[in-house]
Amino acid sequence: MKGMMMHRPLLVSEILEFGAGAYPNAEIVSVRTEGDVHRETYPEFRNRTVQLAHALKAQGVELGDRVATLAWNGYRHMELYYAISGIGAICHTINPRLSAEQLIYIVNHAEDKLLFLDTTFVPLIAAVKDHLPKDLRYVVMTDAGHMPDAPYEVLCYEDLLAGQSTDIEWPEFDEDTASGLCYTSGTTGNPKGALYTHRSTVLHGMMMSVMQSSTFKEGASVMPVVPLFHVNAWGLPYSSLISGMNMVMPGPAMDGESLFKLMDAEKVFSAWGVPTIWQGLLGEIKKQGRKPEGFEDVVIGGAAAPRSMIEAFEKMDVGVGHAWGMTEMSPVGTHGVLPKWMDDEPFDVRVDYKSMQGRRCIGVDLKIVDEEGNRLPHDGKAVGELFVRGNTVVSGYFKNEEATAKALDADGWFGTGDVAKIDEHGFMSIQDRAKDLIKSGGEWISSIDLENVAMSMPGIANAAAIGVKHPRWDERPILVAVAAEGVEQPSIDEIRDHLSSHFAKWQLPDDIVWVETLPMTATGKISKLNLRKDLADYTHPELRESA
Numbered sequence: 001m002k003g004m005m006m007h008r009p010l011l012v013s014e015i016l017e018f019g020a021g022a023y024p025n026a027e028i029v030s031v032r033t034e035g036d037v038h039r040e041t042y043p044e045f046r047n048r049t050v051q052l053a054h055a056l057k058a059q060g061v062e063l064g065d066r067v068a069t070l071a072w073n074g075y076r077h078m079e080l081y082y083a084i085s086g087i088g089a090i091c092h093t094i095n096p097r098l099s100a101e102q103l104i105y106i107v108n109h110a111e112d113k114l115l116f117l118d119t120t121f122v123p124l125i126a127a128v129k130d131h132l133p134k135d136l137r138y139v140v141m142t143d144a145g146h147m148p149d150a151p152y153e154v155l156c157y158e159d160l161l162a163g164q165s166t167d168i169e170w171p172e173f174d175e176d177t178a179s180g181l182c183y184t185s186g187t188t189g190n191p192k193g194a195l196y197t198h199r200s201t202v203l204h205g206m207m208m209s210v211m212q213s214s215t216f217k218e219g220a221s222v223m224p225v226v227p228l229f230h231v232n233a234w235g236l237p238y239s240s241l242i243s244g245m246n247m248v249m250p251g252p253a254m255d256g257e258s259l260f261k262l263m264d265a266e267k268v269f270s271a272w273g274v275p276t277i278w279q280g281l282l283g284e285i286k287k288q289g290r291k292p293e294g295f296e297d298v299v300i301g302g303a304a305a306p307r308s309m310i311e312a313f314e315k316m317d318v319g320v321g322h323a324w325g326m327t328e329m330s331p332v333g334t335h336g337v338l339p340k341w342m343d344d345e346p347f348d349v350r351v352d353y354k355s356m357q358g359r360r361c362i363g364v365d366l367k368i369v370d371e372e373g374n375r376l377p378h379d380g381k382a383v384g385e386l387f388v389r390g391n392t393v394v395s396g397y398f399k400n401e402e403a404t405a406k407a408l409d410a411d412g413w414f415g416t417g418d419v420a421k422i423d424e425h426g427f428m429s430i431q432d433r434a435k436d437l438i439k440s441g442g443e444w445i446s447s448i449d450l451e452n453v454a455m456s457m458p459g460i461a462n463a464a465a466i467g468v469k470h471p472r473w474d475e476r477p478i479l480v481a482v483a484a485e486g487v488e489q490p491s492i493d494e495i496r497d498h499l500s501s502h503f504a505k506w507q508l509p510d511d512i513v514w515v516e517t518l519p520m521t522a523t524g525k526i527s528k529l530n531l532r533k534d535l536a537d538y539t540h541p542e543l544r545e546s547a
Contacts, residue, residue, distance in 0.1 A: 009172060009175035009199075010199045010202040011086075011198045012081075012082060012085040012086060012179055012198050012201055012238070014202070015082075015202060015241050015242060016086065017046065017170075018241070019042050019242065019244070020045065020046035022244060023042050023218065024042060024043050025042075025219075026041065026042045026218075026245065026246050027039055027040065027246045027247070028040055028045055028078060028247045028249065029221075029246065029248045030073070030075045030251060031074070031251035031262065032074060033118050033119045033120055033141075033142070033252065034143075038075060040075055042241065045075065045079065047166040048161060049078075050083075050168045051164035052079050052083035052164075053168060054164040054165055055160035055161055055164055056087060056114075057087060059137070060113075061087065061089050061114065062089070063087075063171075063177075064089065064090065064177075066181060067080070067084045068112040068114065069091065069092070069093050069116050069117075069229065070096055070116070070118065070121045070229070071117060071118040071121070071228070071229065072118055072227070072250075073228050073233070073250055073251060074228075076157060077141070077228045077229075077249075078228070078249075080116055081237050085179040085180065086170055087171060088173050088177060091179065092106075092110050092112055092181040092182075093228065093230070094106065094115075095185055095227070095522045096121055096124060100127065100128050102190075104131045104132065105190055105191065106183045106193070108132065108133060109193065110193065110398075111133065113137070114136070114138075116138075116139045116141055116157065117138065117139070117140060118252075119140060120252060122140065122148050125138065126152060137155065138150075138155065139154065139157055139160065142156065142157060143158040143159075144159060173198075175198045175202075176197045176198070176199055178197055179197055179201050180195075180196040181398060182194050182196070182230075182231050182327055185521055192397040192400055192403050193399065193400065194328050194330075194394050194397070195394070195397075199391070200392045201232070201238060204232075204238070204330040204392040205239045207361050207362055207364075207392065208234075208235045208238075208239040208332060208361075209239045211337065212299065212321060212323075212335050213337060214297060214319060214321065214337050215297050215321065217243070217245065218244035219244065220246070220270065221245065221247070221248050221267060221270075222245045222248070222269065222270045223262070223263060223268045223270070223271040224247065225250060225259065225271055225272060225277050226272050226274065231325075231331035232331070234325070234332055235330065236272060248262065248268050254277060256280030256283050259271075259277070259280070260281060260292055263292035264292040264293050267292075267293050267294030268292060269294055269296055270296070270297035270299065271298050273299075273300070273302075274301065274303055275300055275309060276303075276462075276520070276524050277524065278300060279461070279462070282313075291316050295318055296318055296319060297319050297321070298313055298319070298321070299320075299321040300320060300321070300322055300323070300336075301324060301325065301332070302523060302524060302525055303524075303525045304357075304430060304448045305452075306451070307453070308455055308456035309455075310322070310354050310355055314347070314354070320336065320354050321335060321354075321358070322354055322355065323335055323358060324358065324428065324430060328393060329364070329390075329393050329414075330393070333361060333364045333390075334358040334361060334364070335359065336354055336356075338353055353427060355452070357427075358428065359428070360428070363392065364390040365388065365413075366386065368383070368384035368385065368387070368422060369384045369387060370384050370385075373409065373410075378422040378423065378426070379423065380421060380422070380427075382421060383419060383420070383431055384419065384420070384421075385417075385420075386415075386418045386420040386428075387414060387415050388414050388416060389412065389413045393414050394414065396408070417435070419431045419432050419434050419437060431448065431449075432447055432448050438477045439475050440473045440477065440506065440507075441474065443506070445465075445467075445477055447464070447465035447467075448465075450465035450499070450509060451464060453498070453502050454479055454481070454498070454499065456498075457490055457494075458487050459483060459484050459488055459489050460481050460482070460484060460490070460495075461481075461483060461485070463479050463480065463482070464479070464480045464481075464526045464528065465477050465480075466478060466528060466535070470542070476509075476540060477507070477508075477509045477510065478510055478513060478540075479495065479511070479512045480535070481515070482514075482515060483514060489514065492512045495512060496508045496509065511540070511541050519531055
């Protein structure tokens with residue numbers, strides 16, 4: 001027997017209308033490429049978004065059309081998020097840090113109809129334009145007074161909005177209609193497209209507002225340092241409007257000094273981003289001798305946060321939420337808010353749990369399996385490949401049947417490619433990417449664990465652990481590290497001694513290679529793929545001695 005309740009489609013446009021009506025004093029504060037700081041209230045944001053929706057329709061955008069964005073975090077990018085999806089088109093966010101080859105591929109694969117770009121990316125498009133669709137039209141996200149000299153035909157964003165109505169009857173369609181498109185990065189082969197629906201997007205926004213409860217406080221300010229061009233900025237464009245938070249957008253300046261200054265001025269309560277960003281901010285905090293005013297909450301994801309980073313924030317009374325997810329998961333799958341019963345646990349125990357990737361979000365199921373696909377217990381000991389399912393998880397890849405067939409198991413669970421363990425309280429700990437585990441003498445070594453402990457040494461600013469070929473042990477671990485400024489570089493013996501209390505002797509790295517910088521992916525993670533290519537000619541110390 002079915003219940004007798006109304007059924008209304010879950011649509012992105014409803015989040016916009018709700019946020020503007022419920023929180024009329026909430027703001028979006030943006031550092032613009034024009035060089036100033038722009039402010040607009042949620043109702044002003046809503047009205048401009050409606051004008052943009054009318055402008056898109058005037059440009060011939062229809063249901064299902066892909067409209068691309070190539071932009072920093074700012075109010076215009078937010079307006080595009082809601083206007084494109086609101087009229088039933090698909091918001092395709094493009095990562096400007098992709099290689100030219102990948103950018104060309106995804107624009108052609110997506111068959112974008114319009115491309116909106118910030119002024120800073122006009123030269124980037126000029127370099128690849130001849131390889132993009134001939135009928136693709138370009139809109140520069142600025143006003144007439146700041147329009148750049150582009151070597152190709154462009155439209156002006158503010159001119160499109162001028163004179164458009166602020167009244168609209170948002171169209172209604174099936175909630176499974178596509179709303180957003182984001183391509184994976186940092187993988188071998190061509191990027192793969194995750195095609196989100198209105199339903200999955202709204203559910204993800206509500207899920208985040210509930211599960212990351214320590215963050216989402218009406219009237220507080222949140223700063224997405226995670227880019228809007230990367231997996232929906234972890235859902236913040238939606239959960240912030242649902243919960244009534246002010247949004248502080250850093251624009252293109254994401255160095256430690258710039259972030260500190262903006263956070264301090266706007267009294268940012270919570271900031272979200274990858275570990276590499278927070279290394280820069282911690283450096284500036286040390287330089288300033290204080291944290292930014294009002295800063296009490298940080299969400300770290302995208303890569304495992306070093307324990308030393310978590311400790312540093314916690315000791316200055318900035319609560320750390322360690323989250324995990326994937327492009328294919330909208331993207332957040334676990335959250336790092338500790339349960340109430342842990343309030344009285346010792347500091348070190350709390351940091352132990354915060355160093356994990358947290359517990360599953362409501363609506364996301366997790367399982368770990370062995371090499372034969374058999375389910376393993378959640379006992380904190382068993383380690384297996386991690387699979388996920390849920391309302392915010394992809395069921396396949398956009399126009400890619402081959403990748404879809406490889407992604408799902410026989411029961412429809414999505415294979416993440418991560419190796420993990422889950423304890424009896426539901427806390428998940430990512431041990432490594434399956435492809436990054438180091439197999440030495442038939443035993444596995446976690447590169448993530450080695451990196452996190454090594455980075456607690458004062459002389460190491462950043463580090464990556466990889467396996468190198470060894471004739472007897474198959475692979476042996478080495479560290480590739482960036483030295484910290486003003487501190488003497490530790491020797492490999494000193495590093496091994498530091499690690500010895502955490503690892504067995506056979507797990508310790510055999511060598512350290514010092515580099516100026518580590519290669520990064522387009523999303524700010526260390527690129528082990530490129531690192532292995534860079535060290536293709538590396539020879540293990542034992543082999544050097546025998547040569």
